[in-house]
Every structure is written in C-alpha cells, then in structure tokens.
Amino acid sequence: xxxxxxxxxxxxxxxxxxxxxxxxxxxxxxxxxxxxxxxxxxxxxxxxxxxxxxxxxxxxxxxxx
Numbered sequence: 001x002x003x004x005x006x007x008x009x010x011x012x013x014x015x016x017x018x019x020x021x022x023x024x025x026x027x028x029x030x031x032x033x034x035x036x037x038x039x040x041x042x043x044x045x046x047x048x049x050x051x052x053x054x055x056x057x058x059x060x061x062x063x064x065x
Contacts, residue, residue, distance in 0.1 A: 008058055014051050021048050 021044035027037035 008062070010055070010058075014054070017047050017051060020044070
C-alpha cells in the first residue's frame with residue numbers, strides 16, 4: 001500500500017502530447033503527407049523523446065526509493 005503512495009501520477013500534458021503525436025501520423029497513413037506534416041512529425045518525435053526521458057527518470061527514482 002505504501003508503494004502506491006510513492007509513485008507519481010503522470011502529468012496530463014504528457015498524456016495529451018502522446019495522443020496528439022499519434023494523430024500527427026495520420027497524414028502519412030492516408031498518403032497525404034506534405035512538408036508541414038513532416039515538420040509536425042519531427043516536433044512530435046522530439047517531444048516524445050523528452051517525455052520518455054522524464055518517465056524513465058521518474059521510474060528510476062521510484063525504484064530507488
């Protein structure tokens with residue numbers, strides 16, 4: 001029971017960013033890709049890498065406690 005109190009809940013903005021990043025893939029799936037959609041995909045990739053690093057840090061800190 002104590003371990004659940006130690007785990008931090010993921011911020012809402014991270015969850016929203018992941019969903020929006022998945023949505024940026026749809027122009028490619030529908031074969032309607034253009035320069036703007038590629039730029040958005042690169043930005044989404046950078047945001048996802050940032051989120052991954054934050055979650056790994058949070059996971060490691062929870063393991064160390």
